[in-house]
Amino acid sequence: MLAYIIRRVFQSLLVLLVVGLVAFSLFRYVGDPIDSLLGQERTIADIDRVRESLGLNDPFVVQYYNFLANAVQGDFGISYRQSRPVAEIIAERAPATLELAAVSALFAIGLGIALGVFTAIRRRGIAANVIMSASLIGVSLPTFLIGILLIYVFSVELDWLPSFGRGQVTDLGWWTTGLLTASGREAIILPAITLGLYQMTLIMRLVRSEMLEVLRQDYIRFARARGLRERAINFRHALKNTLVPVITVTGLQLGAIIAFAIITETVFQWPGVGLLFINAIQFVDIPVMAAYLMLISVMFVGINLIVDLLYFAVDPRLRIEGRNT
């Protein structure tokens, strides 16, 4: 098992190095750092001096190494557009995105598993069939249309919930949270639903099909034959076996949630990293793009790794076999 973990960590690092290379090439060759630092009025001497001081005359590998070393220390350069350190801007906006992603994930996982189990247990019921048909449409809806629809219903027509922003935010020093105020909690509802809906349907459909598969197994029949309660059978015996494959997909969806936050944040003008990234693309703010790429890669790769390790925690068969080999 240890060998497996080491191999996975090694693979993850390799992916990160490749992504780092893409980010570096972006940083180094697409945006011209000289342009951004010196502006239009400059002399050849100036350029040479800056090139030297930025290390742009160093060999490629050395530059790449320096770029990565800086990135690891949290130095992603200066934003062209805001003229501030990228790391500072991202740190300022990360809480908004992470909070939104966390609430969406909770919504997607909680409701997804609940509805999946429900539609599996009552698979002949009318409610279950309605939910399944609705989910089919939900999967083909573009995220931003869901957001707009929610805004139209709950903000424009009903005027229950705010349609943009984060509401009132509490500053905890190292973190800003909107969850401590009523307006902040209201503000997160629509974006969280928008962001989580797609993942929710995905998890629901997966849980349902896995659950139906598990309910056909012999050990479920045997549990029935022993007179166990339906509740114990469905939740203790069936759900636990369902969750093994669900964990992988759910884990990967968490990464997707952070990526799709770009769209939701734009619809709801949510002041997070995704909105920052979209603005960076619009205004070709290369350092911000490169930093975002690196951060989100770390997150994706990290999540993938954790999902793999979680397998061992859930399935005793893997645990034992892993230990033996």
Next chain:
Amino acid sequence: MTTPVLSVRNLTVEIPTRAGLLKPVDGISYDIAAGEILGVVGESGAGKSMTGNAVIGLLDRPARIASGEIHVNGRRIDRLSRKELRRSRGKEIGMIFQDPLTSLNPLLTIGDQLTETISEHLDVSDGEAKARAIHALEEVGIPAARDRIDAYPHQFSGGMRQRVVIALALCAEPSLVIADEPTTALDVSVQAQITALLKRLCRERGMAVMLVTHDMGVIAETADRVAVMYAGRLAELGPVRDVITAPMHPYTDGLMQATPDASEGATRLRQIPGAMPRLGSLPPGCAFNPRCPYTQDRCCQDPPPTRDVTDGRAACWFPLTEHAAIPA
């Protein structure tokens, strides 16, 4: 005469299909007394397992009990509510499944699976439940039960797992056990151990056991009485010795001829020609008539009465005791 533990009367199971109503179990009656093992034998599709599932109330939809009565310890159970039926499962009726590799939940320890079953049916403390679980494992011959109670199913061999399955089925002390092909998935060497274990538990506890199998050898070794099923109907019922030595139904006779017997040396096995008809296309009259060497006109017109099949009687118009010598 004391009340039998299990009493089945005219049990019929139906499956509505697009092609019409199928009867995988058709008008079956039999009893099992305490401490007795009844072997139910027949080809696959003969309705053996379906009968067991009907008794324990685990028929898969759309199969359903269409008519007949099932009594356990004198109480009628085929009309019970879902909740009452669930309570009697495990506590009154235990069931042992065929494949020990798939009958145990891979993600729960065997201790978990035992104690949850015990706590469900018996009013005992957690500690008491665990003690009973250990005892149940010891009873089925699992060595070092106290240490192995926290092990997961995959840590046991196939034979040991089947012992665990038996412990699970018996841990709430049911008076009736339905064993559905309990040895089919096991190695031959392990098979004998498991049947011996079943027999011992049956005698010690005075349980009634319904042993479903297609293996005549297992029946001969284990059962007290045997019920032979063919195409959903009871062909013959009687004490094992009688049925084996002097089968009355031609089908039973065919089964016997087709069973290898090591003691008789290398005589060539005779097989029954043809295959069991599908339920949707049963021939008129006796279901066995296309394969029977003694078929006469009556066999192809009227089905022999199955209602009267009790010990020593077969559902056959011309039982073998009335036949002359078996043609070669």
Next chain:
Amino acid sequence: MTDKTSDLPQPAAVQRPSRFKELWEADLVYNLRRSPVALVSLIVTLILILAAVLAPLIAPTNPFDPASLNLMNGFSPPGVPNAFTGETFLMGTDDQGRDVFSTILYGMRISLFVGVSAVIFAMVLGITLGLIAGYVGGWIETIIMRIADVQLTFPSILVAMLITGVAKGFTPPAYRDEVAIFVLILAIGLSDWVQFARVVRGATLVEKNKEYVQAARLIGRSGGGIMLRHILPNVLSPVLVIATISLALAIIAEATLSFLGVGAPPTQPSLGTLIRIGQGFLFSGEWWILFFPAVTLLGLALAVNLLGDWLRDALNPRLR
């Protein structure tokens, strides 16, 4: 492939109908008749494609011809005569007096053009790379499939956004609007080639070791060209399925990018751009500027999606 050949004397080796034609005649049409959802999807898709292609003929006005615009017509509600000019517009007009119906027809043209082009691009790229990976093998295969794996780790919309950003970085600001449509095709196509490559590589690996390829090599011919001819028919149905589902995804991806403001420019608005514009009027009551483009996009995406689902089930149950 023409009917005239049937009059001619048949050659010794009778040409079998192509695999595609066979499928079409035997299963597809029969399947289609039995699936009302698929039939409706197909009809809706065809109508929308036709409407987009014929937009200049159908559209009442050309929304990009400033001469045809009358600011007085601004904000006309659908189906109600304008208070100033008395003109009536089926789906109303936007703030500049543009007929929403016409902008949708022209917008759909751009959406479909980008979607179809991106899928064709992804298909050609994926088939080529898959064929190379499967046939050549070695480190080239490793590199191609590794890239595919890494790319699959990320949602394709993210990859597309990134490519858009890079492409913008390379383009001088003055030309960015002009090349925006091609950047979109490039970005969406590059984000979507992996599926095609995987299927084709798998088929190539199977085909590679068959005798005819070995034979072709022995007589000194390149196996590559022959393989392409033999593999394409084999992968035709999965590629067709992936292409259809990809088309739905590409249309949504294009709409998303345009909605986010990094796709089609306001001078060439696609459905996504129209929705982006319409969102601004959500609170002021001019719902039609948003509603009709949104419904059109929804219908288009849903129809193509359902069509793809049906095609997948009908052609190749194993692909599920």
